[in-house]
Amino acid sequence: MERPPTRLLFVPTGKVSSSEDYKQISLTEFKQMQEVTGYVLTPTGTYSVYQENFKAYTEALDAQIKQLPDGKPYYIGIPVIDASDVYQYNSSHYTARKAFVIGMNNKYGGTGRLKGFYFTNERVFGTVSASPPVSNAIVKLMNDLAYTIRNDPNSKIYKEFIWAPYLGYNSTYYSINQNLGIVANRTNIFNTIYLQSGHFFTPQRGDGKGWNSSKRTGQPKENLDLARKCARENKVFNYTANNDAFVISSTPVGGSKTSTTKIAIDVEAQDELKRQQATYAPLYESECEAYEPLLMNNACPFVFYAGSYNGIVDCHLYLSIDAFYLNGSCRLPV
Secondary structure (H helix, E strand, O other), X not given: OOOOOOEEEEEEOOEEEOOEEOOOOOHHHHOOOOOOOEEEEEOOOOHHHHOOOOHHHHXXXXXXXXXXXXXXXXXXXXXXXXXXXXXXXXXHHHHXXXXXXXXXXXXXXXXXOEEEEEEOOOOOOOOOOOOOHXXXXXXXXXXXXXXXXXXXXXXXXXXXEEEOOEOOOHHHHHHHHHHHHHHHHHXXXXXXXXXXXXXXXXXXXXXXXXXXXXXXEOOOOOHHHHHHHXXXXXXXXXXXXXXXXXOEOOOOOOOOOOOXXXXXXXXXXXXXXXXXXXXXHHHHHHHHHHHHHHHHOOOOOEEEEOOOHHHHHHOOHHHHHHHHHHHOOOOOOO
C-alpha cells in the first residue's frame, strides 16, 4: 500500500494572545515525528492579536523556521481577518496580506522549501453563490490572494495556496458546508482544501453530546462520513437539506465539480486525548478508522492538527501523529 507523500503537521507559531506566545517546537522534537513530510506554520485565529501589524508574527516565523528539519517543505499561514457575516471587502486587508506574502517569499522562496501559503480563517461567512462566488467579500479576498500567490507575473511567487475549513455544526451547519463547497467545487482559488470534520471536538460543542435537535446545536456525527466521502470522491458534498436529518447528498455542492482543487483530510486531536482520554479516545479512534483506508490507499493528502506545543510535545501527541502517518493506526498518548 502506498501512502500519500503529503503528510503535514500544523505548527502554531507566534502569539496566542496579546500576553502569551506559542512555545516553539525544537528541531529535536520535530525529529520525533519521522512520518511527517512537511509543516503548516499558522498564526492565531484571533484577529485582535495582530490586527494589521504582522511584525511580531514575522519574527516568530523566522525563529520557528530555523528549527524545521532540513529537506522538509513548509507552508506559511496568512494572518486572519476579522471575519463575520457583516464582513465587507477592504482593499487594505488585501494590500497588507499581499505585502506579507511577498515579503515571506522574498525571504524564503529561493530555498526551495517554502511550498506555499495557508489561508488561516476557517470559514466563509455570508452567502456564496456559484455565479459568481467572488461576490462574497471573503471569497474575493481569497481569490485576490490566490492570484498573488499562484499566478501574478509581477509578484512571481508561483506557489501553492491551501485551506483547512471546518464542516458545519450548530444551526448554521448547512450554510457553512454550502459556502465551502462552492469555493472547493466551483473555483480554482486553492490547490488543496483539507476538511475538518470536527468529530474530535464533539464534547466541546452544544451540550457536548452530539446534535441536539430541539436546540439545533452541537456536532453532527455524520460529519465524519461526510469528510471521508468528500475526500474519497474529490468533491465537496453537503447534506440533502437543512432539515437536521443529515442525509449526505449524492450530488456535489453547486451541482458539479469544475475545479482542479484537491479535497483532502485534516485529522484532529488535542491535549484532551491524553488529559481526558476516557472521553476523547473513542472519538479519535473513530477518526483513525474512518481515515486509515484513505491514507493507506493514497487517496488524498493529509494534515494533522494536534494543538500547539502543549498537545504535540507535552501531551505526547507526537506519538499519535507518527503512528497514524506510518500505517493509519490509532496510538493513544501515554
